Amino acid sequence: MKPTTDLILRLEKVTKTYRTKGGRFGQAGSRVVALNRISLDVRRGEIFGLVGESGSGKTTAGRLVVRLEEADAGEIFVAGTRVPELKGRRLKQFRRKVQMVFQDPYQSLNPQRSIFDTVSEPLVIHRMGNGAQRREAVAQALKSVGLSPPEDFFLRYPHQLSGGQRQRVAMARAMVLGPEFVVADEPTSMLDASISAQIFNILLHMRDKLGVTLLFITHSLAAARYLCDRIAVIYRGNLMEVGEAGEVIERPRHPYTQALLDALPRFGQCGAVRRYNTLLGAERPASQGVGCAFYSRCGVAQRLLCSTQAPSLRELAPGHRVACHYAEGPEAGTATTEACFYAT
Amino acid sequence: MALLEVDNLSIGYQTRNGTFQAVDGVSFSLESGRSLGFVGESGCGKTTLGLALMGLLPPNGRIRQGSIRFEGEELVGLPEDRMRTIRWRKIAMVFQAAMNALNPVHRVADQVAEAIFTHEPALSREEVNTRVEGLFQLVGVPKDRMRDYPHQYSGGMKQRAVIAMALACRPRLIIADEPTTALDVIVQDQILEETKNLQQQFGISIIFISHDISIVADVCHDIGIMYAGQIVEYGAREEVFETPVHPYTRALLASYPTLNGTISRLKPIPGETPNLISPPPGCRFCDRCPGAGKTCVTARPSWVEISPRHKALCHSCS
Amino acid sequence: MERDGHKNKTRSPQLERFLEGWSIFVQNPLGKIGLTLLVCFGLMAACSFIPPLLDPMYDPMTGVDPLITRSVGPSSAHWLGTDFMGRDILSQLLAGARVAFMVGVSAAVMSILLGCAIGMFAGYMGRVVDTLLMRTADMIMVMPTLLVVLILSSLFGQLNIWTIVLIIALFRWPGVSRVIRAQTLSLKQRPFIEAAKVAGASHMRIIFMHIMPNVLPLAFLYMTFRVTSAIIIEAALAFLGFGDPGTVSWGMMLQWVWKTGHMFRAPYWLLPPGLCISLITLSFYMLGRAMDEVLDPRLRKEAEAE
Ligand SMILES: Nc1ncnc2c1ncn2[C@@H]1O[C@H](COP(=O)(O)OP(=O)(O)OP(=O)(O)O)[C@@H](O)[C@H]1O
Ligand SMILES: Nc1ncnc2c1ncn2[C@@H]1O[C@H](COP(=O)(O)OP(=O)(O)OP(=O)(O)O)[C@@H](O)[C@H]1O
Ligand code: SF4
Ligand SMILES: [Mg+2]
Ligand SMILES: [Mg+2]
Numbered sequence: 001m002k003p004t005t006d007l008i009l010r011l012e013k014v015t016k017t018y019r020t021k022g023g024r025f026g027q028a029g030s031r032v033v034a035l036n037r038i039s040l041d042v043r044r045g046e047i048f049g050l051v052g053e054s055g056s057g058k059t060t061a062g063r064l065v066v067r068l069e070e071a072d073a074g075e076i077f078v079a080g081t082r083v084p085e086l087k088g089r090r091l092k093q094f095r096r097k098v099q100m101v102f103q104d105p106y107q108s109l110n111p112q113r114s115i116f117d118t119v120s121e122p123l124v125i126h127r128m129g130n131g132a133q134r135r136e137a138v139a140q141a142l143k144s145v146g147l148s149p150p151e152d153f154f155l156r157y158p159h160q161l162s163g164g165q166r167q168r169v170a171m172a173r174a175m176v177l178g179p180e181f182v183v184a185d186e187p188t189s190m191l192d193a194s195i196s197a198q199i200f201n202i203l204l205h206m207r208d209k210l211g212v213t214l215l216f217i218t219h220s221l222a223a224a225r226y227l228c229d230r231i232a233v234i235y236r237g238n239l240m241e242v243g244e245a246g247e248v249i250e251r252p253r254h255p256y257t258q259a260l261l262d263a264l265p266r267f268g269q270c271g272a273v274r275r276y277n278t279l280l281g282a283e284r285p286a287s288q289g290v291g292c293a294f295y296s297r298c299g300v301a302q303r304l305l306c307s308t309q310a311p312s313l314r315e316l317a318p319g320h321r322v323a324c325h326y327a328e329g330p331e332a333g334t335a336t337t338e339a340c341f342y343a344t
Numbered sequence: 345m346a347l348l349e350v351d352n353l354s355i356g357y358q359t360r361n362g363t364f365q366a367v368d369g370v371s372f373s374l375e376s377g378r379s380l381g382f383v384g385e386s387g388c389g390k391t392t393l394g395l396a397l398m399g400l401l402p403p404n405g406r407i408r409q410g411s412i413r414f415e416g417e418e419l420v421g422l423p424e425d426r427m428r429t430i431r432w433r434k435i436a437m438v439f440q441a442a443m444n445a446l447n448p449v450h451r452v453a454d455q456v457a458e459a460i461f462t463h464e465p466a467l468s469r470e471e472v473n474t475r476v477e478g479l480f481q482l483v484g485v486p487k488d489r490m491r492d493y494p495h496q497y498s499g500g501m502k503q504r505a506v507i508a509m510a511l512a513c514r515p516r517l518i519i520a521d522e523p524t525t526a527l528d529v530i531v532q533d534q535i536l537e538e539t540k541n542l543q544q545q546f547g548i549s550i551i552f553i554s555h556d557i558s559i560v561a562d563v564c565h566d567i568g569i570m571y572a573g574q575i576v577e578y579g580a581r582e583e584v585f586e587t588p589v590h591p592y593t594r595a596l597l598a599s600y601p602t603l604n605g606t607i608s609r610l611k612p613i614p615g616e617t618p619n620l621i622s623p624p625p626g627c628r629f630c631d632r633c634p635g636a637g638k639t640c641v642t643a644r645p646s647w648v649e650i651s652p653r654h655k656a657l658c659h660s661c662s
Numbered sequence: 663m664e665r666d667g668h669k670n671k672t673r674s675p676q677l678e679r680f681l682e683g684w685s686i687f688v689q690n691p692l693g694k695i696g697l698t699l700l701v702c703f704g705l706m707a708a709c710s711f712i713p714p715l716l717d718p719m720y721d722p723m724t725g726v727d728p729l730i731t732r733s734v735g736p737s738s739a740h741w742l743g744t745d746f747m748g749r750d751i752l753s754q755l756l757a758g759a760r761v762a763f764m765v766g767v768s769a770a771v772m773s774i775l776l777g778c779a780i781g782m783f784a785g786y787m788g789r790v791v792d793t794l795l796m797r798t799a800d801m802i803m804v805m806p807t808l809l810v811v812l813i814l815s816s817l818f819g820q821l822n823i824w825t826i827v828l829i830i831a832l833f834r835w836p837g838v839s840r841v842i843r844a845q846t847l848s849l850k851q852r853p854f855i856e857a858a859k860v861a862g863a864s865h866m867r868i869i870f871m872h873i874m875p876n877v878l879p880l881a882f883l884y885m886t887f888r889v890t891s892a893i894i895i896e897a898a899l900a901f902l903g904f905g906d907p908g909t910v911s912w913g914m915m916l917q918w919v920w921k922t923g924h925m926f927r928a929p930y931w932l933l934p935p936g937l938c939i940s941l942i943t944l945s946f947y948m949l950g951r952a953m954d955e956v957l958d959p960r961l962r963k964e965a966e967a968e
Binding site: 195200219223265 | 499534556609
């Protein structure tokens with residue numbers, strides 16, 4: 001399905017701050033800004049990738065969207081309704097349409113419940129269908145994630161499944177209600193590279209055949225490039241760059257995105273590879289609260305501007321927006337030709 | 345003579361349902377100053393192999409056959425007190441998820457010093473301290489952070505400290521088991537650079553274990569692709585990745601997303617790994633292999649030499 | 663790890679854990695001794711119905727041997743002898759086993775149910791509810807149960823055995839609820855609970871369908887320890903003269919020994935109930951320790967996984 005411009009998710013200047021408890025020895029608690037005034041749009045029918053390092057606030061964003069957490073400030077709309085206001089029946093309806101797949105398949109399935117119980121639970125909660133219809137729906141969901149024959153899995157328990165199978169069960173649980181929007185929080189980060197491909201292809205199937213919109217959270221740019229229509233790169237809770245997946249990865253404009261690409265192992269790349277060298281060798285003191293979040297590690301930064309003024313998102317190419325004072329044109333970086341011995 | 349020679353090594357775990365053949369007929373050799381990478385999916389026996397080289401198999405694990413020769417000395421069946429003179433001093437290991445195993449109540453530098461004291465009690469305080477300082481400098485932890493507690497470290501710094509600990513007794517061989525799996529790409533890149541530098545600078549041999557091909561491809565001279573307890577393809581990195589011959593290696597490469605070229609549909613490997621308590625009699629990959637023939641199901645494949653630096657364990661590779 | 667699960671595809675984890683736990687349990691010497699002792703006491707309780715059927719004079723409470731009016735030692739008619747008014751000590755001892763089980767198990771079950779419910783509720787709800795419940799628990803925990811029961815019974819006269827059971831239960835839940843609360847707190851953070859929330863599950867559904875099955879094993883472990891303390895409290899009450907005068911319990915027997923001045927003159931009367939109290943509490947205690955060992959590695963494993 002071609003992504004339309006119909007929006008399904010809209011974040012407007014969303015901020016989330018966590019207060020950590022003080023330490024054992026009476027240290028004062030500290031505040032962690034998990035998300036800092038993030039604004040994003042996700043279009044119906046696309047896979048939108050949220051990319052960032054550990055602790056950058058990706059999971060927090062996902063949890064806000066499915067309302068496991070409340071934002072401190074800003075607005076979140078899903079399919080036109082304001083998420084924080086939902087209560088009672090409306091909230092339950094929202095739960096039918098919006099689902100989440102969690103990062104760790106070893107933790108996201110109740111060890112005491114069989115696969116059938118787990119996958120059919122949403123149906124039971126929303127009082128959908130009778131026994132036979134539920135069986136049919138569960139079998140269908142398991143089949144759609146490639147667990148077949150589904151009946152074989154009904155009476156099994158999570159500890160009898162491999163990690164990849166568990167994650168597929170978790171996806172079946174998210175799919176069984178026929179949701180419109182699914183948040184997939186690093187569904188493969190606990191799995192082997194070789195098993196990840198299965199999960200990726202199921203996500204593609206969900207978009208193409210079932211018309212589900214996905215917010216795909218990942219730390220891997222390669223996975224984002226493979227799966228996503230558009231991606232957003234965040235760094236310590238700040239949106240750095242957003243645009244078409246191919247555009248962002250092949251012509252990254254933000255020094256941080258460029259640093260991420262530099263750091264990837266060169267495996268599978270041959271011919272002209274761009275090197276950007278935008279990461280500072282030694283970190284400099286951060287700009288306290290003001291200025292660019294990436295200032296302390298940015299090799300491009302100019303002290304005067306970057307440490308005193310937070311860059312705002314600028315549209316540098318159609319649909320490609322970057323939050324950097326010194327973002328350059330598409331020809332950034334130096335092309336190097338590397339030996340091409342890993343062609344696959 | 346090679347630094348390490350492993351020949352036909354098989355390791356089994358005693359379980360309630362029978363012997364689990366975690367490693368089966370593994371052979372390889374490693375010259376000093378070179379690095380060897382093992383790639384394979386979870387459960388294929390990579391950690392087991394590393395533990396066996398260290399003589400640290402869990403109580404229900406047993407070397408069923410084969411030999412491990414390190415500097416010409418046979419390690420299989422070596423008495424524990426002799427093994428203790430080799431372990432950590434000559435062969436060291438960075439354990440999987442070791443960075444989470446740092447003792448939270450001791451300062452990191454003290455933990456490294458402790459590791460040195462345990463193995464070289466003859467050293468004086470000052471000697472140990474200068475060595476610890478050197479180690480931290482080597483792995484790139486700033487001097488003023490040495491005396492912090494583990495929780496004050498980031499993941500990358502903890503991993504560096506663990507590497508420092510493995511280097512503490514100046515071993516000749518380091519086994520690094522998934523040293524960067526929990527780390528971010530930028531930190532991972534730095535640690536991999538560090539590893540390569542160390543190796544070139546001191547001529548340490550490295551066995552690098554990972555389930556991520558791209559990492560192993562980045563660091564290692566030689567690659568062993570492991571599947572279900574066996575090495576199925578072995579050779580110089582260039583050859584293995586340029587002309588992969590084993591169907592599993594090919595399948596593995598086809599399921600790996602990369603950053604350039606056109607985006608083609610990834611092809612996941614169908615099916616599940618075999619049960620290693622009663623492994624299939626023929627090739628262990630046969631029921632997932634697209635090109636499996638009759639012989640694959642019934643007869644064990646033997647090694648086929650593709651080039652002097654490249655071989656594969658497959659019936660249809662010749 | 664999960665790969666060797668292929669053979670027993672349809673076994674539920676409960677059953678599998680039970681079987682695995684059972685094999686560890688019976689290998690444990692403490693568990694074996696405890697279980698054997700407990701089976702003996704169970705047999706005693708079951709046999710307590712027999713003597714009154716043979717002859718009304720063997721009724722532990724009302725049956726008096728017409729030929730005997732004082733305490734005599736063992737004989738062929740009374741294997742363990744009689745008490746001061748000619749009642750059979752053996753039948754009293756057997757009836758005491760029944761009462762001990764009744765008191766111990768029912769007080770334990772009640773306190774566990776209460777403790778579990780409160781612990782899960784406090785842990786799951788958090789904030790004010792948690793603080794209130796746990797402060798209450800603390801207050802009750804520091805009250806000496808025995809003393810409170812003594813005061814109550816001196817206020818209300820003699821207490822019925824069920825009232826005693828109820829009071830013991832009411833005073834013994836806080837320990838359990840603390841443990842269950844801690845377990846609930848860690849479970850609450852687990853993604854499978856959040857997954858249920860995202861699916862739209864209500865709080866009650868989460869507590870009863872997802873949290874409860876995961877805390878039950880721990881609750882059972884605590885039950886064995888609670889049985890021990892309930893039996894001891896009941897015995898102490900009875901010995902101090904605050905027991906239910908309508909039932910024969912071992913504590914009651916000891917009180918009769920003491921009150922009639924036979925303490926140092928009738929070892930055949932003093933020793934059996936004394937030994938029984940020690941042994942039954944010991945057996946439940948050993949059972950608990952053995953179960954602890956069965957559960958502990960699993961708890962530790964789960965803790966590591968987090
Ligand atoms: N419940 C919480 N209490 C306090 N701090 C929290 C909490 N949850 C998250 N944080 C903090 O908020 C920041 C963002 O966390 P988040 O989990 O969203 O990151 P992430 O991008 O998902 O990282 P990862 O890749 O490791 O999953 C982190 O610094 C984290 O420590
Ligand atoms: N102590 C043990 N007893 C029984 N089986 C074991 C034991 N340790 C490991 N195994 C099994 O042996 C196989 C190989 O385990 P190993 O830890 O070597 O795998 P690995 O390749 O390191 O996997 P990973 O990538 O997950 O670390 C696994 O299937 C595992 O279940
Ligand atoms: S705004 Fe300045 S500090 Fe921030 S990324 Fe751009 S150049 Fe670097
Ligand atoms: Mg996360
Ligand atoms: Mg391992």
